[in-house]
Amino acid sequence: MSQQIKNSISKFKSKEALIGIVGLGYVGLPLMLRYNAIGFRVLGIDIDEQKVEKLNAGESYIEHIPGVKIQQARTSGFEATTDFSRALECDALILCVPTPLNKYREPDMSFVINTTDALKPYLRAGQVVSLESTTYPGTTEEELLPRVQEGGLIVGEDIFLVYSPEREDPGNPSFETRTIPKIIGGDTAACLEVGIALYEQAIDQVVPVSSTKAAEMTKLLENIHRAVNIGLVNEMKIVADRMGIDIFEVVDAAATKPFGFTAYYPGPGLGGHCIPIDPFYLTWKAREYGLHTRFIELSGEVNQAMPDYVLSKLIDGLNDAGKALKGSKVLVLGIAYKKNVDDMRESPSVEIMELIESKGGTVAYSDPHVLVFPKMREHHFNLNSEPLTVETLAEFDAVVLATDHDKFDYDLIKQHSKLIIDSRGKYRVPAKNIIKA
Template sequence: MTDWTQASIAKLKSRESLIGIVGLGYVGLPLMLRYNAIGFRVLGIDIDTDKVAKLNAGESYIEHISGQHIAKARASGFEATTDFRRVSECDALILCVPTPLNKYREPDMSFVIDTTDALKPYLRAGQVVSLESTTYPGTTEEELLPRVQQSGLVVGENIFLVYSPEREDPGNPNFETRTIPKVVGGHTSACLEVGVALYEQAIDKMVPVSSTKVAEMTKLLENIHRAVNIGLVNEMKIVADRMGIDIFEVVDAAATKPFGFTAYYPGPGLGGHCIPIDPFYLTWKAREYGLHTRFIELSGEINKAMPEYVVGKLVDGLNEKGKSLKGSRVLVLGIAYKKNVDDMRESPSVEIMELIEAKGAVVAYSDPHVPVFPKMREHHFELTSEVLSAENLATFDAVVLATDHDKFDYELIKSSVGLIVDSRGKYRAPAEHIVKA
């Protein structure tokens, strides 16, 4: 063990290290709060000047993270900055930046590469750099390693490189940053030791693995497992519907088996920053090895087709009432990608809205977590959330339940609307004006 390794571990264990969180979104912000809460000094680094200004004013921009927590962190030493020169002050740098897909469904590594390039001039001996962004196996070695060593630093000797995938589940009250086990892979054994020392202060259980590639593949397997199983149950939904069977009743019944079955429920498609995107990172990388990931690609096709399936059910429901979709007023309930959060990333609800509008209907939405339709890179609606009163609901020809937030008054909706297209299985009892989708 080098002197640098011992010194880094000792500083982390004594909680004297300054932790730098690069990227202050749904992953970076909870991590910042956790390190701050246990007595570390934390510096947040982000290129978004609005985010930095809000955080320094003690305000939150994520619904499930309260402004009180941010204000408390500020009062106890947390600071946010857009100045990458301050990287040199940090003893640990944790990268929590986006890894989206481009229009060809290929990995867009620009955020990771640009961030690493921005850090590069200010890296110094004694630091540990950890990437948390979901990515393809080999990213840490291929993209971060040469950049970190470009100035003459040697990874494993005087600077340490690890990959530790984020496992946040926004809005899930059963888990928090501290209680979700942390997978950590290091480029060398010394890197792993320092990486474990970094995270074991803040997380209850460590899961060390033999390399950064194993850690990268672990994260992909977790998300591919969900994507494939959701694709399976979405396909089963279509078959069950054709046979006149309620797929939600089937899944509930199957879930009573105490072994060998995990319940996955169908929906209007996949959303969020992980499940719709991450499987394609492995698909893309597998091509380099001459392999085709058929399960992944098939599940992707099925899940991608779900918004059109829901709109097809809407067309059928209106048709039964002697109406066309063109010219109808349609309200989409819930535009966040999952219940009880304000996260809009990759939300299938937005695609449903676009499909409805493209077919000539007037589309509106209601979401208690998203009062104003946000600015998005690929989607544009000048809309605000509709009030759910009996009078207002009665002005719509149909309602599409896309995200089943707990704050919705489902009985009011049921009694006030002539047609409900339910993509979440919220209404189990059959009713003439409810179409299962």
């Protein structure tokens, strides 16, 4: 073992290392808090000046991360900056940046590439660079490796390169950063060794794999497994509905089987940064090898069609009441992508809102976790959350239950809504004013 490897490992084990986290969002911020909590100094780097100002003032911009935790981190060595030159100070650089799709449903690697390019001048011997962003197999090797070595540093000898995919589940109280096992693959055996030393301080279980490609593929398999099964149950929902069967009753019943079945529930489409996006990373990369991932692509088509299915149920319900969608007022309940969080990434609720507007409906929303519609890369509504009252509900021709937050008063909604389009199976007992979608 070279002296450089020994020095790097020693710094992590002794907690003398400065941990640099690049990208302070839903992944980077919890990771910062974890390293800070166990005694590491942490430097957060982000291009968003507003985020950096808030963090340095001890404020949180993510609902499920209390401000008091940021304040505690600030008093014990955490600092945020927009100055990439300070990467030179860091012993680890953990990249937690977005990897969205472009308008052609192809990987948009600009955030990863631009971030790596911004860090390049400040890379030095002894550092470990870890990519956590979900991506296609080969990204670390093809995009990061040549950039990291551009200045003359040799990966595996001078500097260490790993891929360790994030596994955050915002709003899930059963798991936290520490308790979720961490997959890690290194560009070389030495990279893996140093990467394990970095992560084993903060995570209860580190799971090494043979390469960065294997680690990248592991993350995709996890999310594709979920996307395919949700696609299956969404298709089953349409069939069951046509046959007059409640798919939620069926899934509940099937879930009593103690082996060989995992319950997945249908919804209005896929949301979040991972499940709607990651399958397309693999389908895109597979084409380079002359392969077509038909199974994955089919589930993607089914899931992408769900907002249209919800819209069709809304149109049918209004028609039965003698109304057209054009000119009707529709309240969308819940615009976060899943219950009890403020995360709007890839939320199907937003697509449903756009579809309603495109058909001439007037749309509003109510979400106790998102009080003002945020600025998004592709969507914007100049709206605030409507208070959920008897008077508010009376104003609307229909409500669409898109995200089933626990804070909603479902009895109030049922009693005072003219028409409810339930895309989450919240109302199991049939009622005249409820249509399952």
